[in-house]
Amino acid sequence: MTSKSTDRLATIYFWASGVVIMLLLAWFLVRILGDGLPQLSWKFITGKPQEIMAGGGVGPMLFNSFYILFLSLLFSLPIGIGAGIYLTIYAKQNRFTDFIRISVEALSSVPSIVFGLFGFLLFVNLMGLKFSIIGGSATLALLNLPVLVRVTEESLRSVPDSYWEASLALGSTRWQAIRKVLLPAAMPSLITGITLVAGRALGESAILIYTAGLSVSRFFPDWNPLTMGETLAVHLWYVQSEAIVPDAKQIAKGSAALLLIVVLVFNLAIGIPSRILQKRLSGGK
Known part of the structure; x- marks a missing residue:
């Protein structure tokens, strides 16, 4: 087989793979949004839920x-980015740092329900936070940490070494070079990684079932972090499995569509400015 034939077959294969993925995504969006959009209304999006009567909302x-x-993110970003900076700039290349990297990669592959059980034992029982927003947030931060560490490390390593060397040659300290050169240059990649982490957190349910609970405060909005904090993803699971309201299926369809729209809008709202910033930093290429 000639090289031209191999190249043609590879091109056809990759185009076919891309088309199949796009079709699957389109079918997924049409199925979820087609069933859920008719259920959405301002009252549904902002209203309070009902336990027995129909017509409750998900505000x-x-x-x-x-x-x-x-x-x-308030808990995980400083620690995750700081750990990534340490591994990239300050840590020496030895067995200890290799062990840290292997541990971080292992943690990033742990199922979320395991983090949920750990958070239940640590924050809910041992620390006495019970089912609360703060307990769920802290456990979710543990889930995000390994990914943030790896994203930060890879983003900083993608910056050309000449940036770092030129900054130090001009008399900058390490911290000044990190703050004024490396982090701004790596910011588009960092924003992309943070967006992926945030999108995953918005759709997380297993962790929050064990830590944030299956109920909400009587007050809305309630900023008290010690109250129970059922999220939209958890509510979707709840109405599909345990709810006794007569319109549970309609609520589930509307919740699924709303969650999908929220994740898409959130990713686009951060991802598009990130791409624009990346193009400007690369000189419009």
């Missing part, structure tokens, strides 16, 4: 989803 769950996401 508190939507609020809790973003509140828990914000708190989890």
Whole structure:
């Protein structure tokens, strides 16, 4: 087989793979949004849930989803980015740092339900936080940490060495070079990684079932981090499995569509400016 034939077959294969993926994504969006969009209304999106009567909303769950996401990133971003900077710049290449990297990669592959059980034992029982928003946020931060460490390390390593060397040659300290050169240059990649982590956190349910609970506060919005904080993803699981409201299926379809829209809009709202920033930093190439 000639090289031209091999190249043609490879091109056909990759185009076919891309088309299949796009068709699967389109079918997924049409199926979820087609069933769920008719259920969405302003009352459904902002209203409070009902336990017995039909017509309840998901307002508190939507609020809790973003509140828990914000708190989890507040906990995980400083530690994850700091650990990534340490492994990239300050840590020596030895068996200890290799062990840290292997441990981080192993943690990133642990199932989320294992983190949920760990959070239940540590935050809910041992620390006495019970089912709460703060407990769910802290456990979700543990899930995000390994990914953030790896994203930060890879983003900093993607910056050309000449940036670092030129900064030090001009008299910058390590911290000044990190803060004013490396981090701004790696920012588009960092934003992309953080967006993926945040999108995963918005759709997480197993962890929050064990730590944040299956109920919401009587007040809406409730900023108290010690109250129970059922999220939209958890509510979707709950109405599909245990709810006794007569319109449980309609609520589930509407919740699925709303969750999908929220994740898509969130990713686009951060991803598009990130791409624009990346093009500007690369000189418009």
